[in-house]
Amino acid sequence: MSTAAIHSLWTTAADPISKIPAPKIEYGQLSPTLIVVGAALVGVLIEAFLPRKPRYYAQVFVSAVALCAAFAAVVALAADGYGTTKAHIAAMGAIAVDGPSLFLQGTILLAGLVGLFTFAERRLDPAAHGNRVDSFAAQAASVPGSESEKAAVKAGFTTTEVFPLLLFAVAGMLVFPSANDLLTLFVALEVFSLPLYLMCALARRKRLMSQEAAVKYFLLGAFASAFTLFGIALLYGYAGSVSYARIAQVVDGTVTNVDPALANTMGNDALLLLGSALIVMGLLFKVGAVPFHMWTPDVYQGAPTPVTGFMAAATKVAAFGALLRLLYVVLPGMRWDWRPVMWAVAIITMLGGAIVAITQTDIKRLLAYSSIAHAGFILAGVIATSKDGVSSVLFYLAGYSFVTIGAFAVVTLVRDAGGEATHLSKWAGLGRRSPLVAAVFAVFLLAFAGIPLTSGFAGKFAVFKAAADGGAAPLVVIGVISSAIAAFFYIRVIVLMFFSEPKPEGPTVAVPSPLTMAAIGVGVAVTLVLGVAPQYFLDLASQAGVFVR
Secondary structure, X not given: OOHHHHHHHHHHHHHXXXXXXXXXXXXXXXXXXXXXXXXXXXXXXXXXXXXXXXXXXXXXXXXXXXXXXXXXXXXXXXHOOOOOOOOEEEOOOOEEEOHHXXXXXXXXXXXXXXXXXXXXXXXXXXXXXXXXXXOEOOOOOOOOOOHHHHHHHHOOOOOOOHHHHHHHHHHHHHHHHHEOEXXXXXXXXXXXXXXXXXXXXXXXXXXXXXXXXXXXXXXXXXXXXXXXXXXXXXXXXXXXXXXXXXXXXXXXXXXXXXXXXXXXXXXXXXXXXXXXXXXXXXXXXXXXXXXXXXXXXXXXXXXXXXXXXXXXXXXXXXXXXXXXXHHHHHOHHHHHHXXXXXXXXXXXXXXXXXXXXXXXXXXXXXXXXXXXXXXXXXXXXXXXXXXXXXXXXXXXXXXXHHHHHHHXXXXXXXXEOOEXXXXXXXXXXXXXXXXXXXXHHHHHHHHHHOOOOOHHHHHHHHHXXXXXXXXXXXXXXXXXXXXXXXXXXXXXXXXXXHHOOOOOOOOEEOOOOHHHHHHHHHHHHHHHHHHHOOHHHHHHHHHOOOOOO
């Protein structure tokens, strides 16, 4: 072949390059995520260049300012009508800016801010070698119990890397419920999962248990991610696109302009059913629904308690947002296929979580099984397949996230010589030793149980009403029975705290700094406000309950 011929090949191949369109990115509408990512990168630079002493204060300041600024950006977008009249698809079809995504992003940012307060707490443990310490390992890379770890504690080291990790996790969670194509969904899933795997391994006390929790979470999370990715590949084979709108069109049979290369596999129902089942499985793993829940109790128990609180609240919000968008935007035409499966998952999740929680003796494991039961209750709203179903799930998630962070913040206060006293027997008589802490924890437990005048009751009522209106009345009956079973073990803890004799060698209640007080105070305030006067927030969730297609 002559050089001239080769040259002509190059030029003909290179000619269309001039026609590649420049990407059009709406930076203003993506500003909440961009602010958080920018602050996370600043946090990494702080770790690299700032001396060790001022690092903690700089990280807390940068993280708090970023989360507040991002929340202000969400409120500005909502006020500008992007949740209702101006809802549209941004970033060249990758991100949906609509009511549900803005509502969930606001909830995640507030949960992240309250979680940040518990991360920054440094008054609960007694000072080590004259230095205040937090919940995280002095030097994450050192082997538990080794000389290098002792030296790190003695030198007063702290793992301030948790703050940028928190911000990266929040950034991934902001994109996850608003992703409008399957690749964006998967990238967001990895961006928020990887920092969580790391943070679970960083507990200062019980290092080995913490590292075990992180390894379990990482391995099972990797499996779930692989299933999700496999499902994405199958759905691409089915629809010839990863865009939500395009897949929905192929499902409905309204698609035009088919690529001839894809015509043979397009519309193959086996690919559709398998692909959507695998993606939904990955999302159910993230929300902790039975039978994909096996990681939940071990990880909740082993992770540092501030991380557990943040993860339990924010991950559920992000994952349920993504699940709603997938089922309501991509697969509404398959409702008759996925509803029976979701019925089964919701029933075994509600009953499984509630029944197994009764046997638990560790307060963090008890809250883990309680969170599994709550995933079942929220699924009842997902099954409703109506606008009320979406808005009830949004409201439930908003109320649940603050109760959860508040409850885990209280768990950090009850301590003995080995750190947090999480065994239930240690909580006996806590109401006499520290009436205020016990009363606050009782408020959170009553909210979990769904007792009237708490956010838990308003949320459950909204979800069950939407499910009943959507023709799932038998599911509501099972939900009420599960709630009654769950109420038993919540009330049992309250009885243990207030009506048992305190043991002389029992735990002490640490006096926290204003940061943890603020986290618990916000939890109590949200619980009571959403319980006593939920109407404004129900209306807000109702306005935000429409997905853009």
